[in-house]
Structure formats: structure tokens, C-alpha cells
Amino acid sequence: MIKEFEGRTEKEAIDNAVEALNINREEFDVEIIGTAKKSLFRKGMVKIKVHIEDDDLEEEREPVSDFEEKALTFLEGLIEKMGFPGKAQVFFREENKLGLTIVSDYSGILIGKKGKNLDAIQLLVNVYTGRLDNTIRVIVDAENYRNRHEENIVRQASRMAEQVRKTRRSKLLEPMNPFERRLVHTTLNDIDDVETKSEGEGLYRQVRILYKGSSH
Amino acid sequence: MEKDLVVYIAKSLVDDPDGVVVNIIEGEKSTILELKVSPDDIGKVIGKHGRIAKAIRTILSASATKTGKRIVLEILD
Numbered sequence A: 001m002i003k004e005f006e007g008r009t010e011k012e013a014i015d016n017a018v019e020a021l022n023i024n025r026e027e028f029d030v031e032i033i034g035t036a037k038k039s040l041f042r043k044g045m046v047k048i049k050v051h052i053e054d055d056d057l058e059e060e061r062e063p064v065s066d067f068e069e070k071a072l073t074f075l076e077g078l079i080e081k082m083g084f085p086g087k088a089q090v091f092f093r094e095e096n097k098l099g100l101t102i103v104s105d106y107s108g109i110l111i112g113k114k115g116k117n118l119d120a121i122q123l124l125v126n127v128y129t130g131r132l133d134n135t136i137r138v139i140v141d142a143e144n145y146r147n148r149h150e151e152n153i154v155r156q157a158s159r160m161a162e163q164v165r166k167t168r169r170s171k172l173l174e175p176m177n178p179f180e181r182r183l184v185h186t187t188l189n190d191i192d193d194v195e196t197k198s199e200g201e202g203l204y205r206q207v208r209i210l211y212k213g214s215s216h
Numbered sequence B: 001m002e003k004d005l006v007v008y009i010a011k012s013l014v015d016d017p018d019g020v021v022v023n024i025i026e027g028e029k030s031t032i033l034e035l036k037v038s039p040d041d042i043g044k045v046i047g048k049h050g051r052i053a054k055a056i057r058t059i060l061s062a063s064a065t066k067t068g069k070r071i072v073l074e075i076l077d
Helices: A010-021 A055-061 A066-081 A107-111 A113-130 A145-167 A178-188 B002-013 B039-046 B048-064
Strands: A002-007 A028-035 A046-052 A086-094 A097-104 A137-142 A194-199 A206-211 B021-026 B030-036 B070-076
Touching (some): A002 A010, A010 A028, A010 A046, A055 A086, A066 A086, A066 A097, A066 A113, A066 B002, A097 A107, A113 A137, A113 A145, A113 B002, A113 B048, A137 A145, A145 A178, A145 A206, A178 A194, B002 B021, B002 B030, B002 B039, B002 B048, B039 B048, B048 B070
Parallel strands (some): A097 A137, B030 B070
Antiparallel strands (some): A002 A046, A028 A046, A086 A097, A194 A206, B021 B030
8 A cells, every 4th residue: 555645844744644544653664755846935845655565454354243254255255156256355444334345357347337236236235234234334345446436426527517617508417326416416515606406217317517607 | 157146146135045946047148047035035135126136137247248148037926
């Protein structure tokens, strides 16, 4: 894992890294990427790259409860029976939430078009684990798809809103699930000149971005 | 094999794994899989508004891209 940190001095950058990652100084390597030019008003900043040995995080990826163990086993069994074998790991734990990630040579097909297959896998994992403990929601990811997908939606929504503002003509986005639509609404909520509305029926309604004139 | 996949999923979701039976009807271009479960378990493989059945079908068609054959899942009651 590689992460970037900044500080006014090299030491401060390292201290920031130690604090943010909650690890000891001995546990990672530091690479200085550069010192930003000093400007008249701003002191120069030092940027560092922190290399963390993945072994240190290996423990976190292992199951710590019967629930996690069973969820991982079911998920690995499922993708193996699909003919796309791989390994399942824990990648985050939150209250009432467990994140699993699939590491496989077949992650492309396991994700599927617009994440269709990954969503189906996630649903089945949740139905299965719901029988063990229905207070924990399980997120299934591969290749960091869910984060990348969210970023794409936010980026696309902002771009579309900009177009609506320029042309003053409304734009209809493609069908999205409730989670994705909410992401669009909240992203564009604080932009003055546009408003968003959902239209259509069923699970995959569409968001329309409308021009509502300047609020000034 | 797609039959094993359906058996694996169904057995994981039902209360009565012994009640799971899958028959294959092999056609030229498509394969029909007939899934039978105990009467009390039928809701567990279909789900509200067929959500679970839909997910199983999605997973089956992803798996079937290897062979290029169309797979149809029928849930018998």
C-alpha cells in the first residue's frame, strides 16, 4: 500500500503519516517526492510517499469471527462454482457493516457490466449471511470497483450539471439504482443554478437535472 | 458446471438442503435447469419481487459466458 502525505517539513509529513495510519515509524518506508516551491506567502510544503508493507495489514484481512469466516467461505465457494475462482478477503469492518473484496484473475467478469454481477453476488452473500446475523450488512467489492464507480457518478453528475447551466436545457441521466440516484442528488444539492428530480418507475428510475436560474 | 452452481446456491439459502433437487434439460443452444426445493423454502430462492431468483439468474448467465450456451433457470413449485 502506498499513500501520500504533506507537511511543512519532512518530519511533520512523517508525523502526519504516523498519526493518520495509526502505525509506528519503523513499520513503513518513506520516499520524499518533492518540495513544493516556496511562494511569497506560502511556506514550501514537503510531500512524501509512504510505503507500507502489506504483511502488516495481512492480519486484518483474516476472518476474526465465525460470521466473517462463513461469509468468506460462501463467497469463495460461489465464485469457484461460477468457474471464476479467486480469494476473498476482509477489507473493512465498521459497525453493522463488513466489507469483503475478491482477488481473482476473473474480476472483470465477476464485476460485470455496470457492476451487475458484483451486485448479484453481493445480494446472495447478504441473503446467506442474513441467516446467521441479519444486523450486519456485507459489501462485496473487487478491484476497488465500488469506490471507482462512485467517483465516476459524482464526476459525471458534475459535468452534466455544468452543461445544464451553460445550455439552460435539462438533461436526463441514465437509469440508476436508489443508492446511485441519491449520490447524484446530494452531489448537486449545493449547486445553485440546477435542481434534480427523479422520474420513471421501478427500481431503476432516472435523474433529470434542470436549470432553475441563478439564485442571485 | 452450472448445475453444481445452482445446487450450491440453493443449499446455502434454504432451511432444508436435502430438499434441493436440480434437473437438467439439455437443448441444442440452451440448457434448462429445473430447481425444486421444499415447499417451505420456495420463498427463500425467489425472494421479494423475485430479487433472489433474479440474482441467481444473473450469476448463472455470467458463469455461462465460458461456454456461450444460454442457461434458463426454472423454479418449480
